[in-house]
Amino acid sequence: MLAVQEFWGKEKNFTMEKKQNHFSGQLGFVLAAAGSAVGVGNLWRFPYLAAKDGGGLFLIIYFILVLTFGFTLLTSDIAIGRRTQKSAIGAYEQMRPKWKGLGILTFLVPVLIMTYYAVIGGWITKYAVVYVSGQASAAAADDYFTSFITSPVSPVVFALLFMGVTALIVYNGVQNGIEKVSRWMMPVLLVLVVVIAVYSLTLRSTDAAGQTRTGMQGFFYYITPHIEGLTVGRFLQTLLDAMSQLFFSLSVSMGIMITYGSYVKPEVDLNKAVNQGVFCKGRFYPLRKIHMTAAHSW
Numbered sequence: 001m002l003a004v005q006e007f008w009g010k011e012k013n014f015t016m017e018k019k020q021n022h023f024s025g026q027l028g029f030v031l032a033a034a035g036s037a038v039g040v041g042n043l044w045r046f047p048y049l050a051a052k053d054g055g056g057l058f059l060i061i062y063f064i065l066v067l068t069f070g071f072t073l074l075t076s077d078i079a080i081g082r083r084t085q086k087s088a089i090g091a092y093e094q095m096r097p098k099w100k101g102l103g104i105l106t107f108l109v110p111v112l113i114m115t116y117y118a119v120i121g122g123w124i125t126k127y128a129v130v131y132v133s134g135q136a137s138a139a140a141a142d143d144y145f146t147s148f149i150t151s152p153v154s155p156v157v158f159a160l161l162f163m164g165v166t167a168l169i170v171y172n173g174v175q176n177g178i179e180k181v182s183r184w185m186m187p188v189l190l191v192l193v194v195v196i197a198v199y200s201l202t203l204r205s206t207d208a209a210g211q212t213r214t215g216m217q218g219f220f221y222y223i224t225p226h227i228e229g230l231t232v233g234r235f236l237q238t239l240l241d242a243m244s245q246l247f248f249s250l251s252v253s254m255g256i257m258i259t260y261g262s263y264v265k266p267e268v269d270l271n272k273a274v275n276q277g278v279f280c281k282g283r284f285y286p287l288r289k290i291h292m293t294a295a296h297s298w
Contacts, residue, residue: 021175023265025268036256038186056226081262088255090103091262124162
């Protein structure tokens with residue numbers, strides 16, 4: 001902390017790098033930042049952890065961590081990026097030369113994440129093409145997915161297609177690429193999540209034993225804290241799961257928000273932007289958890 005405070009105090013010891021490309025404003029930054037965190041990995045991981053760790057109990061711990069550690073880490077990352085106008089490696093090195101290794105470490109995290117995101121993105125691209133081409137019934141077959149991922153060519157082709165589209169967006173820059181795409185993709189995603197969540201609540205299924213399960217049962221399990229059988233070990237595991245989910249949800253300590261922060265204009269109210277970012281990201285996961293838990297209840 002002393003090193004960081006010392007860094008902020010030495011304003012005249014360096015010249016801020018001038019960036020030619022910035023987010024157009026606060027809204028563009030918030031949507032882009034939310035888009036970096038609201039991903040398919042969390043779509044699967046958040047519901048699994050909440051169901052495993054006591055439903056509402058996990059939610060309570062998660063939101064407490066978001067409003068404390070999460071808010072602090074997110075603010076720090078964005079502030080460091082905007083102050084230095086550099087990505088993670090350069091920012092940490094500018095704060096203290098010995099910290100360059102820490103910047104390299106944070107840079108490697110999204111690189112590793114991208115290795116599996118490219119694969120999952122290829123799957124999504126494949127299904128998007130299938131549905132748009134009117135082959136939805138074929139995609140619903142039990143062996144369709146297995147036959148796709150075991151193919152030696154098709155998964156690679158769609159993964160490369162996904163990477164190509166991603167590269168094109170990044171190539172167009174922050175404002176004309178990332179921000180422009182986020183401005184229409186994030187509202188579309190929100191509408192889809194709300195529609196699917198509402199639909200999931202209407203699901204009903206009866207198993208072979210005659211037991212009927214409904215989406216509403218899954219929803220009530222989701223919002224109800226389950227503390228029966230709670231031990232110190234289980235609580236600590238729930239705390240660890242919620243903390244790890246926090247890093248996924250807010251994209252903190254990965255170098256991502258530092259880089260995004262370096263493209264935020266000086267006139268943007270950083271506190272307000274962070275508050276909106278935390279609110280936006282924090283609301284997506286509970287919504288997606290509703291439709292996943294409700295769907296899995298049957």
